Ligand SMILES: Nc1nc2c(ncn2[C@@H]2O[C@H](COP(=O)(O)OP(=O)(O)OP(=O)(O)O)[C@@H](O)[C@H]2O)c(=O)[nH]1
């Protein structure tokens with residue numbers, strides 16, 4: 573990828589995170605101005621600030637403990653030393669979650685994309701399809717969201733633009749039948765990557781989790797090891813709800829990777845730290861807009877830099 577693209581993405585990410593940054597960095601800066609002796613009130617206020625920034629109580633407690641330790645050793649008498657502790661902590665947590673999706677080239681690799689309605693599943697399937705296609709992979713998509721015609725149409729637009737074949741059934745059909753057909757079609761055409769889009773809600777009273785479990789089961793029966801990746805799409809704007817969704821999906825169907833979308837313009841970008849810290853699931857991609865190149869593999873260091881750099 574050209575440098576331009578990376579710089580563009582970084583500055584857009586930084587811009588996108590500016591509300592999150594304003595929510596806590598400014599607060600921190602005001603708190604530490606002129607402060608040499610760090611008081612108990614200071615730590616309490618800091619803890620509140622980090623929790624208010626959605627980073628979670630565990631993270632806040634750990635950061636503060638480390639600050640207190642350093643203060644005891646007289647290593648923490650300046651503002652930048654304090655910010656360094658915060659930076660280091662964020663970095664260690666986000667780098668541990670920074671595990672890009674590795675897709676072998678020789679076999680059919682299947683990705684099932686799940687999440688509650690509106691988080692950005694279909695858009696993410698479209699973006700990943702066009703990214704992989706640009707990298708020279710053979711890609712196919714499956715519209716296993718049969719909830720509404722518009723959902724299939726939406727994916728169809730992405731697929732036509734990316735020149736990726738789409739397997740679809742009429743609205744209201746059985747989503748697992750779509751997944752089944754797609755695996756067969758992908759195999760017979762020697763496709764490398766199959767991306768399966770699923771619904772965030774259903775027509776029937778059938779539980780969404782039961783439906784997703786069924787799709788998984790059918791995929792595994794048709795192709796041992798499938799789905800190779802169960803990718804959960806979370807909307808950063810929803811903050812704590814995203815964390816709860818991740819817990820629920822992981823308990824119910826098992827999640828192997830996360831995508832965090834809508835990091836453009838949210839004040840709740842700190843949730844990524846809490847999700848990484850408490851769930852320890854790989855973060856595969858982040859989304860910062862609606863266009864194809866607004867999705868990138870997650871890079872923990874880049875994220876911390878974008879979050880903490882002023883501008
Ligand atoms: N700003 C912004 N918008 C996004 C991003 N990702 C997706 N969207 C938008 O969010 C809306 C919902 O996206 P979809 O991809 O339809 O979400 P979905 O999870 O498939 O929704 P359902 O199929 O209804 O469950 C669309 O308007 C997308 O363009 C992102 O990273 N940033």
Ligand SMILES: [Mg+2]
Nearest residue numbers: 693694717723
């Ligand atoms: Mg959708």
